[in-house]
Amino acid sequence: xxxxxxxxxxxxxxxxxxxxxxxxxxxxxxxxxxxxxxxxxxxxxxxxxxxxxxxxxxxxxxxxxxxxxxxxxxxxxxxxxxxxxxxxxxxxxxxxxxxxxxxxxxxxxxxxxxxxxxxxxxxxxxxxxxxxxxxxxxxxxxxxxxxxxxxxxxxxxxxxxxxxxxxxxxxxxxxxxxxxxxxxxxxxxxxxxxxxxxxxxxxxxxxxxxxxxxxxxxxxxxxxxxxxxxxxxxxxxxxxxxxxxxxxxxxxxxxxxxxxxxxxxxxxxxxxxxxxxxxxxxxxxxxxxxxxxxxxxxxxxxxxxxxxxxxxxxxxxxxxxxxxxxxxxxxxxxxxxxxxxxxxxxxxxxxxxxxxxxxxxxxx
Numbered sequence: 454x455x456x457x458x459x460x461x462x463x464x465x466x467x468x469x470x471x472x473x474x475x476x477x478x479x480x481x482x483x484x485x486x487x488x489x490x491x492x493x494x495x496x497x498x499x500x501x502x503x504x505x506x507x508x509x510x511x512x513x514x515x516x517x518x519x520x521x522x523x524x525x526x527x528x529x530x531x532x533x534x535x536x537x538x539x540x541x542x543x544x545x546x547x548x549x550x551x552x553x554x555x556x557x558x559x560x561x562x563x564x565x566x567x568x569x570x571x572x573x574x575x576x577x578x579x580x581x582x583x584x585x586x587x588x589x590x591x592x593x594x595x596x597x598x599x600x601x602x603x604x605x606x607x608x609x610x611x612x613x614x615x616x617x618x619x620x621x622x623x624x625x626x627x628x629x630x631x632x633x634x635x636x637x638x639x640x641x642x643x644x645x646x647x648x649x650x651x652x653x654x655x656x657x658x659x660x661x662x663x664x665x666x667x668x669x670x671x672x673x674x675x676x677x678x679x680x681x682x683x684x685x686x687x688x689x690x691x692x693x694x695x696x697x698x699x700x701x702x703x704x705x706x707x708x709x710x711x712x713x714x715x716x717x718x719x720x721x722x723x724x725x726x727x728x729x730x731x732x733x734x735x736x737x738x739x740x741x742x743x744x745x746x747x748x749x750x751x752x753x754x755x756x757x758x759x760x761x762x763x764x765x766x767x768x769x770x771x772x773x774x775x776x777x778x779x780x781x782x783x784x785x786x787x788x789x790x791x792x793x794x795x796x797x798x799x800x801x802x803x804x805x806x807x808x809x810x811x812x813x814x815x816x817x
Contacts, residue, residue, distance in 0.1 A: 551730035553729075589762075593759060638732060652775065
């Protein structure tokens with residue numbers, strides 16, 4: 454009986470309608486291989502489409518970002534936007550247990566918070582957020598200058614950051630007595646302009662650190678960066694601080710913050726520079742909508758005759774540089790940097806850099 458069964462199994466290939474085991478295995482392998490090839494081809498197709506979509510979204514965001522510079526809103530619409538920004542800021546301050554309370558202010562206020570007595574204004578001049586233009590406006594509004602056209606500042610090479618303009622035209626709020634500070638915070642119109650923290654940081658690096666000339670003011674900081682972070686630095690680089698790369702600059706900012714040392718005003722976080730949870734700013738403007746915000750704000754303070762200089766050309770350049778510089782950083786460095794500025798971003802409604810920034814090409 455066993456012999457007969459064995460004989461039948463061995464001759465199964467000759468039985469009509471029965472497929473031999475060898476052919477079954479071959480067919481199965483072929484089918485699996487075909488499925489893998491098809492899956493691989495589809496995956497490649499899917500990735501190419503996804504990449505194209507992300508590129509399109511990135512270009513669309515960049516176009517939308519640039520187009521925001523040209524938008525115009527009515528005063529009523531603008532007031533609603535400002536109210537929404539203020540409401541959001543208050544909610545974030547309350548979220549972290551930092552209610553807006555001017556009574557907790559001390560003499561530790563930064564010198565960037567300026568006062569214009571003529572128009573009863575208090576302005577936090579954040580470097581790299583059109584602060585030079587706003588200082589020019591304050592000089593014109595002071596009534597103490599013969600300048601009537603804001604373009605004269607550049608034409609005559611007048612530096613509003615240098616004497617006699619600071620102090621004489623817009624003294625720092627911290628120079629007043631505590632009682633006077635609280636009085637002015639209640640009576641004056643307070644305003645601030647912000648931008649995406651990563652864009653501002655890059656602008657500061659390009660303007661103050663990545664220079665092709667030896668500017669004396671930032672030389673000590675650059676020399677410190679070169680001596681600590683640059684490998685195989687030349688004698689000239691050690692003497693002048695020239696040649697600091699963006700990753701080296703970022704390492705310096707991260708290490709300075711970790712060691713709880715004070716950051717330079719050009720890359721100090723907004724919440725430290727301007728006390729937005731203790732000063733209830735009446736107007737929160739944004740660099741992304743600078744011209745529209747500036748126009749409406751000047752109308753608000755009855756200074757419609759002042760024309761704020763156009764800076765729209767900088768919008769496209771900022772977006773171009775973002776990918777070039779931030780893609781040089783490791784994901785770890787970007788995340789550590791974001792920890793420094795994440796509160797600013799949350800306060801003023803800026804997102805973590807999206808895929809459209811393309812920060813991490815082929816990096817682990």
